Amino acid sequence: MAHNINFNETTQKDSFFSVKEKAWHGLGQIVDQYPTSGEAIEHAGLNYQVQKAGLSAVNLSSQSVDSQNVPVPNYYATMRTDNGAVFGIVGKDYQIVQNRDAFIFFDSIVGGDGIMYETAGALGKGERIFITAKLPGYIQVGNDDLIEKYLFLTTSHDGSGSITAAFTPVRIVCANTLNAAMKNMTNVVKIRHTSNATERLRTAHKVMGIASRFSDKIGETFNQWAKKPITDPQLRRLIEIAMAPNREVLRNLKDGKVNALSTQYINIVEDVYEYALSNPTQQLPTTMGTVYGAYNAVTGYFQNVRKFQDDEAKLKSIVLGGTAQIRSQTAFNLCSDFAQRGHASLN
Known part of the structure; x- marks a missing residue:
């Protein structure tokens, strides 16, 4: 079966990890214990840096070799520093959020205590990463129908979208993702690509507040429906x-x-x-x-x-x-x- 998990030529490993559960198609690293954010980055092969590089266009009409490469102002290529893979084209105001920052965002939500990283990985050349982390506690429907509380985060390095964090409940008995937004209450937060740590931390607490309120409300709703x-x-x-x-x-x-x-x-x-x-x-x-x-x-x-x-x-x-x-x-x-x-x- 086809897949799009990034394969790291240097380490000869797939950029994906999973706790205990079998990883996608048997790829990636399967670990027994919930890792720290630093360990998760290593397990998932996300320990690469991304940088912006200047662009130039080739002027084919120029007779001079020296003047053929014309700098392109205000636009940059995003690329991996470890293997030179180019992800996409971004504007001058685009701020790269490194993979490590995405985990810092998660750690800051609950002060680094209680968050359980369950899966993480990179897709394509590494231009998109995703992380799922389990929050403490459960939503209980009826006497014994339990729902685990997850935060799902994805971000891209190619300029295609913002950082997206979503509260996603998963019903344990069938690993069923109960992904929904309620009226007047969102379960998703989108964050602009910014390197401002204060804003990132402030948004992280906002996400945790949303997750807590949404968890209570969705639990109440599901129990009524049951x-x-x-x-x-x-x-x-x-x-x-x-x-x-x-x-x-x-x-x-x-x-x-x-x-x-x-x-x-x-x-x-x-x-x-x-x-x-x-x-x-x-x-x-x-x-x-x-x-x-x-x-x-x-x-x-x-x-x-x-x-x-x-x-x-x-x-x-x-x-x-x-x-x-x-x-x-x-x-x-x-x-x-x-x-x-x-x-x-x-x-």
Whole structure:
């Protein structure tokens, strides 16, 4: 299977580590104990520096060799210092945030005590890195349905985006990522590329505050959903709406034009519905015949059933704003409405 984990030619190792769990495709370093930030950087092969280098353009019309290279003002290439790999082109105001700074950001959130680095790695040539860290404590739904609390951070060195930190709950029983934003409450913070340490620390505490409030609120919401029944026909209708790829499909659903629906879409709905009714993790008291179960049906389908080209594609789809995250957010919103208004919300 294809993957896009960076392979370091110098160390002959994949730039990825994981605690205890099997790393992507058997690649990377698997460690027994949660590492410190310094150890995590070494394990994941993220111990490289990035710098900005001046750019020049070649003037092909010049007759003089000396004047062929023309400096390009206000733009720079970002590149690794260990192997010279070029990542991208950035402007003069772009500030590089080194990989080590991303871990300092995490450490500062809880004063370096209690944060548990679980995975970290580099993609492509090393232009994008990601870190997942587990926070202390759990969200409890019902008596024994536990959700672990994670912070996911990703940043790039090619100018393609800001540093993004997201609070991401993961249901233990099925390793299901319950990634959603709530009304009037975000679970994501985006940080501009700046080398200002004070701003970084201030933002880190903001993230921790968001994680704490979001954790309490999402736990309250899931427990309410776990007590709210939903019938099988209502569940199927919710899945149909949540998995609709566009407005045309939604119109056809509303008008009852079943023949206008594609076979691919119908098959996906069937797969999600089957997962909802037959997967063992859907047979617990918290999920069986409940709104919480309906939400887990959609998210669990993408986590455990849907086939992706590779694990980077899965990561992008579920965590980085791709199709899985979009459909899961729609399902979350539908479940919220159903919990309040019942069947009327599915018309």
